[in-house]
Amino acid sequence: MSETVLAPALDEKLRAARTASIALAQASTSQKNAGLEAIARAVEEGAARILPANELDLANGRENNMSQGLQDRLRLDESRLAGLAAATREIIALPDPIGTVLRGSTLPNGLQLTQVRVPFGVVGAIYEARPNVTIDIAALALKSGNAVVLRGGSAAENTNRVLVELIQGALASVGLPADAVQTIDEFGREGATQIMQARGLVDVLIPRGSANLIDTVVRESKVPVIETGAGVVHLFLDKTADLEMATEIAVNSKVQRPSVCNALETLLVDSVAAERLLPPVLKALADNGVTIHGDDRTRELYPDAVPVAEDDWSTEHMSLDLSVKVVDDLDDALDHIRTYSTRHTESIVTNDMATANRFLAEVDSAVVMVNASTRFTDGGEFGFGAEVGISTQKLHARGPMGLPELTSTKWIVRGEGQVRG
């Protein structure tokens, strides 16, 4: 049903994934859990094959001047493999979403209507040089009854090839179709371009990685996409904010892991409380290595700040840089957030109930928080097991994506010969 001509070998892989997805959709929870246990064991016992392949990717990375940050994301060791096995076993413990009845009714004419969760079918994932994503997505896809086609980035190609081979062996060992998890890394960039055209063969495409990668997929894909977007994340210190809480939440949101999408990028403070809150909060941040980019009112109160640029308000720095603005009031804060937020996560520190309620109601983001660190926007923290990514779009999934977000639904209608009058 796809209109574009795919490379024959890729087309064959996608059709094999479709066939596997048909079997997987009917697999029982215990079969799928047996598959997950086999994957966990294969990861634990496969170190002798995985680590040399990973070392080869790392050596290539060093040769190509890969950044330290990317090298760190690419690196696997015994302890990380144990973590991946443990994460896979956590998914065994989660309820199987497939077959859950979401709604139902008996119509006046006697027809019995139920809406049940079903797998998507074939899920495509495009991501960059993070081999842990290979295991996470394969495990979540398996539990939710989906076949998955992975494009993991050339920088992790050797590691991913071994991981997928181990996963396929694990699936086959429990009688599940090995083709349910496949890599298309061998097709290079062309493979990624082609699965974006494979409407009818791939049911949904999930890009996970840089803003650039995600933009490309959103722009070019004819397969429906779940966008896992960048986070220009805001924290607003209301005039009633407790100083200690404000400081702890600001520092944790910014510093605990600055390179991720739920890390803080912009701090807003109510002008009424700016004098009380800003100097100590910004000093605590600076003590933790944060560079403050302040607007004029911020720099009056905290002269060490460098001037903020207009661009900063819409930038996901992913570094220890923080933009800071003194706003007139809650309305001004909401207005700033509306203008610059990527609608990922925003938090407020406040002791005022009405202010908290307005912030929760009016901020239109995937996750809106009161008196909590923005770093909690995370599938693991939310109790979803591993996560497929954090959706910043409004269609289908919003926020951290766990198992239910990898499913569709279908309507079942049971009759006794009813016809329409």
Added chain:
Amino acid sequence: MSETVLAPALDEKLRAARTASIALAQASTSQKNAGLEAIARAVEEGAARILPANELDLANGRENNMSQGLQDRLRLDESRLAGLAAATREIIALPDPIGTVLRGSTLPNGLQLTQVRVPFGVVGAIYEARPNVTIDIAALALKSGNAVVLRGGSAAENTNRVLVELIQGALASVGLPADAVQTIDEFGREGATQIMQARGLVDVLIPRGSANLIDTVVRESKVPVIETGAGVVHLFLDKTADLEMATEIAVNSKVQRPSVCNALETLLVDSVAAERLLPPVLKALADNGVTIHGDDRTRELYPDAVPVAEDDWSTEHMSLDLSVKVVDDLDDALDHIRTYSTRHTESIVTNDMATANRFLAEVDSAVVMVNASTRFTDGGEFGFGAEVGISTQKLHARGPMGLPELTSTKWIVRGEGQVRG
């Protein structure tokens, strides 16, 4: 946030829609219901303005040799206006989806997590020459707290302009923003092309109409799309099927309204029962004016059938033409459906429990039925009030789309100063 340069007047409309959507998202259920009542009254009392505009569109249509079927869809009269007002009032009676809590938990660290329904924001709809869709979509969008931007097709331009003016007056009369419902018909085809590019200004785009229109939107849109697709709808007569039930369901599915997407296109029959079932079922269909396109085995049993062409299996005729095939067994039927179905609606007539269960589990369509007419796939029949369309994609919405399908969700996190360890 949109990358494409829109015509300034269109850009202004979309920004006004965004502003209206912010107010509408906070509107109470009783305010929205008051708006719906005002719309119902405006439609009832506006006949003197609506009908002459509709007559103008019809006259233009006749001049441009518009088909009788399209003229019928375009035509409004007092009784149809009363029907539209009644449909709007039915939506008043439906529960407001906004604010519904879908999931929630208290995390081990004490954070309180709730997932609530929120409006999309700005919904775009592109459809063809059916002024009733203008009222239906505006009413559903209002109840679900969404602003809506309508491109209703030039053939209904005069009718839609008056309808939108009346709706805007009704909204304003109860203190809701008039910009919550706007038409962009005055921008012609260019308007449709441009809203497909308005990522960031329009949250979701719903095309409703011909396969050609939908294909274009799916291919070109950078705004997320909910595809309301064509229906190549199948009915399978199992070997245990009751003859009378099989006949009634086949005739109703095909004949009751052949021009719509839930009408039957292909009849499959188990070879074991073909001799018993096919001749009388096909005769009943022929007596109702249906032209039978049969495969070889069908034509042996029913010589009046014309030979079916390979193309017929994948064609939505929307006419009194029916493709008929004798299949070897259930597996063969499932295989045929997998190959040719557009995954809209499939039904089986059977008295065998195991066969029914396999059909329900293995057919991967938006709606799967046992012993019921395919014509029941309909938002009104399902109890959703008016419908936005019938989604044939798996992302976000599947099957008839009512109010919940016009919503997104957001996560609310309430803490007491928690930070991540």
